[in-house]
């Protein structure tokens with residue numbers, strides 16, 4: 692193995708991560724974070740962070756939700772900054788980080804690690820005094836899908852449990868932009884706006900899905916790859932497959948409608 696400039700992994704773990712797909716079935720969520728409609732698992736985030744950074748480096752999630760990236764970074768001994776628009780989720784993220792710190796007390800690495808949750812708008816990231824970071828790991832709202840018709844039973848179930856069915860009613864919330872092109876352009880502007888915060892050669896991983904709406908596909912992952920590829924270099928994709936979801940009989944007997952159980956983890960680099 693030549694000198695490893697990217698991470699602290701041994702060659703075997705490095706190679707394992709380089710497969711272009713992985714199956715990760717999220718473990719059950721803690722009660723405190725259930726109110727958030729869509730989060731990625733900390734265990735998944737930690738694998739990405741440990742591949743794309745070294746211990747002691749800094750990670751940013753500009754839409755950090757309830758803080759999965761920050762908790763994963765803390766576990767991996769990386770500093771992290773998260774921006775979240777919804778004050779409720781930002782507060783939960785702070786609380787989750789605090790709980791994680793308490794549960795890891797006594798472990799020397801944790802005391803030194805900086806973790807900061809900023810309640811604010813990702814579009815203003817450069818104004819929040821965030822230092823230059825070594826890696827961005829994030830996932831945006833999948834357009835306005837939480838507002839879309841469908842999955843009514845699931846929505847009703849969440850509502851009766853007092854859980855959120857949309858992220859917020861804030862107009863700055865990109866999940867509230869209903870025009871697809873406008874949404875895509877704004878999202879690309881937000882990610883492009885992070886460039887001054889990114890170290891040269893830093894990677895950016897965006898976890899995203901293509902979106903089905905009104906009987907057709909809006910190729911959000913592919914559009915984002917193309918458009919953001921004009922700002923950073925689009926290096927690769929890695930597919931996150933879920934293999935424990937219940938199949939629904941969409942279009943049974945009449946049309947092809949897939950059960951979409953994969954996300955794209957798009958890899959860009961600030962070259």
Ligand SMILES: C[S@@+](CC[C@H](N)C(=O)[O-])C[C@H]1O[C@@H](n2cnc3c(N)ncnc32)[C@H](O)[C@@H]1O
Nearest residue numbers: 730731754756757759776812813832858864865
């Ligand atoms: C897919 S969720 C991220 C979930 C997060 N990865 C986690 O595991 O908890 C997208 C998040 O983006 C937030 N968001 C939407 N627009 C935003 C904006 N302009 N600035 C910051 N956060 C925003 C939403 O409130 C939501 O929590």
